[in-house]
Amino acid sequence: MLIGGFAYRRIDILIHRRSMEMSIDVTSGPAIIHVVVTFPLTKQPPFQEAVEPTATVGTVRTAAMAYFGVSDDAQYRYYLTHDGAKLDNAATVGSIAGHAQALKLNLVKELIQG
Amino acid sequence: MDEESRLNLEQDVPAVEAFLAENGGTLACDASVYWLTLRPRSATTERYFARVVWTRYPHQAPSVAFATAVRGDLRVTRAWPNIPGYRVGSFDICRPFTAEGYALHSEWNSGSSAWPTVGNPFLWVAQELQFDLDNSYSGRAA
Numbered sequence: 132m133l134i135g136g137f138a139y140r141r142i143d144i145l146i147h148r149r150s151m152e153m154s155i156d157v158t159s160g161p162a163i164i165h166v167v168v169t170f171p172l173t174k175q176p177p178f179q180e181a182v183e184p185t186a187t188v189g190t191v192r193t194a195a196m197a198y199f200g201v202s203d204d205a206q207y208r209y210y211l212t213h214d215g216a217k218l219d220n221a222a223t224v225g226s227i228a229g230h231a232q233a234l235k236l237n238l239v240k241e242l243i244q245g
Numbered sequence: 246m247d248e249e250s251r252l253n254l255e256q257d258v259p260a261v262e263a264f265l266a267e268n269g270g271t272l273a274c275d276a277s278v279y280w281l282t283l284r285p286r287s288a289t290t291e292r293y294f295a296r297v298v299w300t301r302y303p304h305q306a307p308s309v310a311f312a313t314a315v316r317g318d319l320r321v322t323r324a325w326p327n328i329p330g331y332r333v334g335s336f337d338i339c340r341p342f343t344a345e346g347y348a349l350h351s352e353w354n355s356g357s358s359a360w361p362t363v364g365n366p367f368l369w370v371a372q373e374l375q376f377d378l379d380n381s382y383s384g385r386a387a
Contacts, residue, residue, distance in 0.1 A: 170362045170364075171260075171364050171366070171368035171369040171372060172363055172364040172365075172369050173363060173367045174363060174364060174365045187364065204356075204357050206356065206357050206358050207357050212376065212379075212380075214286070214378070215268060215286040215375065215379035215380075216286065216379065216380070217379075217380050232356070232358075237372065238371075239372060239373075239376050240369075241376065242330075242340060242341060242358070
């Protein structure tokens with residue numbers, strides 16, 4: 132009985148640990164975020180990449196710009212936007228996605244005002 | 246507007262409608278004249294009505310101006326948002342995505358500021374207007 136009782140307690144502890152791990156996973160967000168970047172001035176389909184939440188917006192911007200064949204120059208800078216807001220290149224994808232497993236961004240071409 | 250332009254616009258307009266809807270806006274159309282209702286992210290109760298007129302799509306930049314409403318008055322300063330390059334006094338947008346901007350700056354016709362004809366330029370114009378309203382807007386003009 133003592134052994135059986137001990138076994139039950141072990142199962143309880145395991146279940147408790149598992150639920151704690153699950154709750155930690157939920158609060159920290161997904162391990163991989165599927166990022167989609169759209170850009171209107173191309174015939175290419177949207178840029179898509181699965182990245183870790185720690186990946187920066189700048190990394191995604193660089194990869195998306197290479198995919199679309201555009202680059203910054205003296206007249207233009209390209210920005211990623213989310214819900215209309217210009218994103219900081221140093222921000223992480225995870226900080227913008229929150230708990231979402233997918234993130235839709237726009238690549239915007241902005242004139243540098245002279 | 247020629248038949249080719251009309252067919253090209255037919256193909257690109259659904260993406261513009263979808264983009265505007267995502268941002269709380271709408272699109273209305275009278276032949277080659279499109280009316281974009283736009284909302285700044287920082288002032289969700291405000292509405293701006295941009296008239297976009299295409300002549301040859303996608304080969305030429307459109308004329309863009311703000312009106313008091315869809316099909317409204319185009320010569321009212323209060324209809325305009327305060328945004329750098331949006332010249333309220335002249336009722337034009339001096340930026341390389343409008344016919345007025347290219348007319349004022351012939352140097353914009355070459356290099357990276359040249360009018361783009363690949364992809365969906367109408368969607369790009371809509372995104373530029375929305376981007377400016379979301380990131381460079383400082384209230385309604387007096």
